[in-house]
Amino acid sequence: MAVPPPPAHVRSARQVERDAWRRSRARRRTLIAAVSTVVVLVGTAWLVVTSPGWERVRDTFFDLDEARAVAPDIIRAFWMNIKLFTVAEVAILVLALGVAVIRVIPVAGLAPLKLVAVVYTDVARGTPTLLVVFLVGFGVPALRLQGVPIDLFWLGVIALTFSYGGYVAEVLRAGIASIHPSQWASGRSLGLSYGQTFRHVVLPQAVRRVMPPLINDFVSLQKDTALVALIGLVEALRTAQINSSRDFDYTPYVVAALGFIALTVPLARATDHLALRAVRREQGST
């Protein structure tokens, strides 16, 4: 079935003129944006290329032959980073949700746990991630405890989870606190328990609201997987380092940097997409 066409509206001469003016303004804005972008990019490139040390930098940082030689190795090594952040992200979500819930739940008996949660977030957020990686990577195996992993991969996951769990817990807590008390009351008034209200009413809204900062933390985590290189785990950065010292060339680092960017861009775009969708939803409601 054909949808009936919208009632034909003949624009008045005045409206035609207004629309034409708006279009010409839009064209002008686009032109200004394009020209200024080109000027900035070309200007920056010119500044770099005409710098006194450019030839030296070009040979040691942007050596195409070297890049081609080391790229397959480094790209393969990224598999380790991907495994690191995939496992860590799940662990972080579980840990952070637990900490956030303990901190918001109004149960007096949980006071000792609440104290632990507060101290944990303070320590986790206050300690540089690199330091945590060192302490966990070298300290935990030194304990020689039965059942404690000494595998570098798992030590890396533990360190990253410890460090990022603090940030993510605070993001989730802020989200939960931002849900209007009426939502709690509404859930409870239906007869849902505290836990059910939290699980089915409050948490879904809270997570949706804090999605952008949550993804922001995960983008940050994805590149911080490189820190695990410093306890000896062979991942992308470590591989670049090995190649770099062998060939006396910094190009492997540039290749690794490009790899990290390529890895984080999809998540960054996802944040933009979510923000846009939120805006559309709000506009749709007016």
Next chain:
Amino acid sequence: MTDTVPLLRLDSVCKSFGRHQVLRGVDLRLDTHEVVALIGSSGSGKSTLLRCVNLLEAVDDGTVELDGRDITDPRVDADAVRREIGMVFQAYNLFPHMSVLDNVALAPRRLRRLPRAEADASARLLLRRFGLEDKVAVHPDQLSGGQQQRVALAQALAMQPRLLLLDEITSALDPELVGEVLEAINDLKQQGMTILMATHEMAFAREVADRMVFLDEGVVLEEGPPVQLLDAPRHERTAAFLRRFRTAAS
């Protein structure tokens, strides 16, 4: 057609959202010191019409003239036009992070560049007019809905607008709080303010409006003095709307 230039004149204003035509050629005029009540069922385009006048929406066709000047021309500085037109919405008019006084003094301080003391003094004066002199220091969330809407009126009036647009400003209020807001509007009328208001308060409109306009399916179906429009509507659709309304209200 009279020979004087009306304060506000709408000429075949059209506005669609997607395929939905909300306004299909609205004609309307408002003279200085006139109070006009806009009635019609929800979805008839009352809010859209007010938003078009305040340039919050760009019209698809037609013109809105303020004092004989076409303000729908895209070359017009919309901010400058809005400074001359005050608007109050159903709710959420006030900025919750500011005190009542700062809410009212914000626009004069930022736009007129009035010194703080001067802006505060005139804001206090305005708030006293609406019986809110003891609320200047509190934040909007601590006020009742009726008090909030009176602050919103003061906020809109702080820029000394020539025209006031009211979009169902009592619709979100408890019935017992409606009176104080209507009283404030009545005071404004006595002082000669020009007001275009969308409303469901028929009794109040009858009392305060010089003219009533019935908006139906995106056009002005009927307009006239309240007595005529409410008691002897010319159109069957107007009569039907009023009947439905009375049934719902009683």
